[in-house]
Amino acid sequence: MPSDDRVALGLELLAHLEHAELSVKDAMDRIEIVTTDPAVQREILTAAQREGVVEREDGTVRPTATGTFVSFESDVVVKEGEFDCQRCGAGISEGHFVQFDSDELGPFGSTCIRKVLGRD
Structure with a gap:
């Protein structure tokens, strides 16, 4: 990239x-x-x-903006397949991808996506 x-x-x-x-x-x-x-x-x-x-x-x-945080319901897409988590490197069969206007970010496992987004 x-x-x-x-x-x-x-x-x-x-x-x-x-x-x-x-x-x-x-x-x-x-x-x-x-x-x-x-x-x-x-x-x-x-x-x-x-x-x-x-x-x-x-x-x-x-x-500087408020209320623009990522919504799990509308901004995170889950895809099935063979992935390596971008955060921890673990092999995962379900990848979570954050959809931004410029690109998508991921894949992440179910625990790591929460950490990436500051939910845990």
Whole structure:
């Protein structure tokens, strides 16, 4: 996936954070789902600040939009098949994919999707 595609996907992920605020570390943990490349991770966080997706102050990241979190009913699609969870690497037969405008994010197992989205 080209860098600009990962940045767009990372921006959408940050725009849909369910929490009113996260530590920079927790935000970076979420961004790591999109890419493990440290340069692209920094680019995502910098772009999110620049574009007003998040505000960052004293080690805290706050999404600027409210009520835009990912809905399990409408934004997460479950597909049957042979997958490896993008978060933990486990083999799974049911993959959960988050549908964003720019792309989909996944697959994740049933437990990892909740962690990725900040529900656990």
